[in-house]
Amino acid sequence: MSPHFHDLGDALEWRAHGETLRVEAWGPDAVRVRVSAAGPVLDDLPGALLDTPPDGGKARITVAEHSATLANGTLTVRIDAGTEGRLTPDLPAAAGRLTFLRGDDGSELLAEQPAHFWWPGPRLATATGNGYHRLEQRFRAYPGERLYGLGQHTHGLLDQKGAVVDLVQRNGEVTIPLLVSDRGYGLLWNSPAIGRVELAETGTRWVADSARQIDYWITAGQPAEVLRRYADATGHSPELPEWAAGFWQCKLRYRTQHELLEVAREYKRRGLPLSVIVCDFFHWTHLGEWRFDPAEWPDPAAMVRELDELGVKLMVSVWPSVSPGSENFHPMLDRGLFIGTEYGPVAHADWPDKGLGAYSAQVAFYDSTNPEARDYVWEQIRRGYHELGIKVFWLDASEPELKPGHQNGLRYHAGPGLEVGNLYPRENARTVHDGLRAAGETEIVSLNRSSWAGAQRYGAALWSGDIGTDFASLRIQIKAGLNVMMSGIPWWTTDIGGFHGGDPDDPTYREVLVRWFQYGTFCPLFRLHGFRGPAQVLEPAMTGRPNEVWSYGEEAYDILAAHLRLRERLRPYVLAQMRTTAETGLPPMRPLFLEFPDDPASWLVEDTFLFGPDLLVAPVTEAGVRERTVHLPAGAHWTDAWTGEEHVGGQAVTVAAPLDRIPLFLRDGAELPVQERP
DSSP: OOTTEEEOSSEEEEEETTEEEEEEEOSTTEEEEEEESSSSOOSOSOOSSOSSOOTTOOOEEEEOSSEEEEEETTEEEEEEOOOTTOSSSSOOTTTTEEEEEETTTOOEEEEBOOSSSSSOOSEEEEEEETTEEEEEEEEOOOTTOOEEEEEEOSSOOSSOTTOEEEESOBTTBEEEEEEEETTTEEEEEOOOOSEEEEEETTEEEEEEEEESEEEEEEEESOHHHHHHHHHHHHOOOOOOOGGGGSEEEOOSOOOSHHHHHHHHHHHHHTTOOOOEEEEOTTOBSSTTSOSBOTTTOSOHHHHHHHHHHTTOEEEEEEOSEEOTTSTTHHHHHHTTOBOEESSSSOOOEEEEOTTSTTOEEEEEEBOTTOHHHHHHHHHHHHHHTGGGTOOEEEETTTTTOOSSOOOTTEEETTEEHHHHGGGHHHHHHHHHHHHHHHTTOOOOOEEESOOOTTGGGGTEEEEOOSOOSSHHHHHHHHHHHHHHHTTTOOOEEOOBTOSBOOOTTOHHHHHHHHHHHHHHTTSSSEEEOOBOSSOOOOOTTOOOOOOSTTTTOHHHHHHHHHHHHHHHHHHHHHHHHHHHHHHHOOOSEEEHHHHOTTOGGGGGOOSOEEETTTEEEOOOOSTTOOEEEEEEOTTSEEEETTTOOEEESSEEEEEEOOTTOOOEEEETTOOOOOSOOO
16 A cells, blocks of 8 residues: 555545645545645644535545545545556656546546656646745646636637636636536645646646646536536525616716716606616716715715615616725725735726826725725725615726736735736625625625636625627627536626727617617626727726717617616526525526537537526527527427527527517426517
8 A cells, every 4th residue: 555645534645755735525426636745734824715625425435446436426536646566666647647438337437647757747847936836737638528617808709719818807808717627527626826727638738927836626517517516516506686677777978967867767757677877987986985985976875865765776886996095094004904915015907097187096995805904995995985875886897907907016914916916806706795784784796807716605796897888799798608607607797889889870880789688688697888989098087988879869768768668577586596606606697508518519609508497598690580590409498588489499590580589498398488579
């Protein structure tokens, strides 16, 4: 028996050359793997997994002469000593190699792969100083494997096999390191370190630029089972409040209280549904004071009361940045509540603030990984907004949007920037979540421009950031949103119509807006946003051009209004899916393969999805198109929701798609109020 194996009862360890590899059951059909390059594994590093594993996992450990296994339900992990037939006592590069096996037939799910027969092995730790290492984890590649998840990206891929994906937070690029394979496993890279994952034909490599140990979680099963296990391991989302399932009106920006109220009143005058209206940036006295400027918002409490009477929630933009002109700047600086740097001043970015004219301030950022900083910022939010009755917050620029965005010089409360940088947006959402909870609130929703694994448990919705305003951008967003769903973040939306521009008077753009609005009707959150017209200078006096549903001409207005009513009719169904999400971890918006994994063609479809189990949605994403071909998954019967025509699954059908209609199909006789009754 190899002296390198150690049966710990609930975990199996391999120790050699100073490295410690620990494998332990972590919920049903799942294991957690941790590797320390020097000494024992560490238990107190930040990550996505909850502090204790889900109930139901049970380790069964067997140690033999040249290998050892840990079995847990449908997943078995084997550690090979690599000493069989060796002529020397030296361990080869493959010593301590992990192989993940299906519990039913023992076939290989995933295996580590050494880089070379001599050096390095499948795991490489290169010292970066002070006990930190550049860490690499290599796995074997498999021909034809398809890989999904990894958060939200603008590379335009659904299946990300062949991609190199940076593990870093940027506007529009959101790192959530959960990878789901069509081979029947899911892998969470349980580290907020800056790095990358390479999904090459020759192998998969995860890289952390500087961290203290490798840490990942893996589970066996079809994609739906993976997402269920992932929610159990990292936390379930709460149930979406009823009001949040309606329509959200937003633009860059409503400058005054009067402007915003007039829009809400007009929606009600027209009899149009409206659930949320948004107060965007520059409404504050100074950036980092988290309160209304009375010159433009003279009575926000009265505004909130009127909106409540109209049945509308007010969502307010909250930024993590603090101007030197803010009354909070020096108290926060003195208490060490900002993101610091290894050498020199606190981290900063250039941003406009009131009272500076054409100049910008070098603003700092509160450290969301610091509990004291979270408490301080929430107290300002409580006084400036929550005491007025505001309970919904838009957490913009929450990557955070540092300039430049280099993490290697940053110092957070939780650790060095390279080790913990991806954690920031999740902990920023936690500021609002924990504050609202402490204030007695039970319905918690924040809208975030960035995210990380586990953010769903804090009621953190994600939107796709500052994106383009053309059909190409819409096509990218559909795939990005489905990968977000495969990453365990169920509340997601886009800026309907895109963010960067778009002329409401241009017929070409009006078509983009209409088709995007149709798609948005079937996103988990339904929100119109963007700035329209030519590029604007970002400064406190700016106000946005019209971006309401009546801003795009009569033809578009009739179509948009009809889709507002369609969303209202479907709200009971939407909320039922959100309850399912909260209970099971299954997302409301689903790639076809999530429901139909046995239909090979469903794994290839990138522009069609299911909203819940019963409604297939096929957006139109090209100019001038008035029909489209739709794959109907095998294993179900499908009814055209507009014509009533029935189709057997397992085929592609071509259907009409006039400008006022998005193709929709109902599964196996499902009855949903798609059509408006006369």
